[in-house]
Amino acid sequence: MPDQNERDILVALAKVRGKPPSRTLPKLNVCPAIGLKIARDGTWSYQGSPIGRKPLVKLFASVLHKEDDGYYLVTPVEKVPIAVEGTPFVAVEMRREGEGKAQSLSFRTNVDDVVVVDRDHPLGFEPDERESFVPFIVVRDGLTARLARPVYYELAALTTIARGRKGPGVWSRGAFFPFPAGAEA
DSSP: OOOHHHHHHHHHTTTOOSOOOSSOOTTOEEOOOOSEEEOTTSOEEETTEEOOOHHHHHHHHHTEEEETTEEEEEOSSEEEEEEESSOSEEEEEEEEESOGGGOEEEEEETTOOEEEOSSSSOEEEEEOTTSSEEEEEEEETTEEEEEOHHHHHHHHTTOEEOTTOSSEEEEETTEEEEOOTTOOO
16 A cells, blocks of 8 residues: 555656657646655655655656756656756666677666667766766666766776777777776776
8 A cells, every 4th residue: 555655646646657758749738846856876756755666666767758958757748847866867787798899788777777888878977076977878868877886896897998999998789988087997
């Protein structure tokens, strides 16, 4: 039986179902903010209280959409704004198959999406306020997952220098993903 917080969330988002549209629809009804937030550590909350049911978080994650002005839970007819600290997802596990140029790297996020690093889902680095770099992977539709620190250390252990490239990086699915200067562990 859902607790009161979960019932409130379900009532507030009763119309949020299915997958987000593949493109932004100009006539979507933008709902007022209802207090949804994704913290930097990947915790989803509603009006300050963590959402403890993973299936509910996964449902919301399945309709999460990024637009120029922020993040929304999107249905075919409306969108609900959601505050996001940093990236909406966290990569919590890495798997490696093969070696060298032939290796394939995949990451599992905190909402159980599995993403293989390739040209469509690149590994990248964004500068942060401390003048260091935050590693991330593109999950889908412009949504990214920050690599958790232990996962980043696993990745950094796989770095290599590719012929004709400056600095270290990693291979996945035949593409080389360089680390920026100062980002290697």
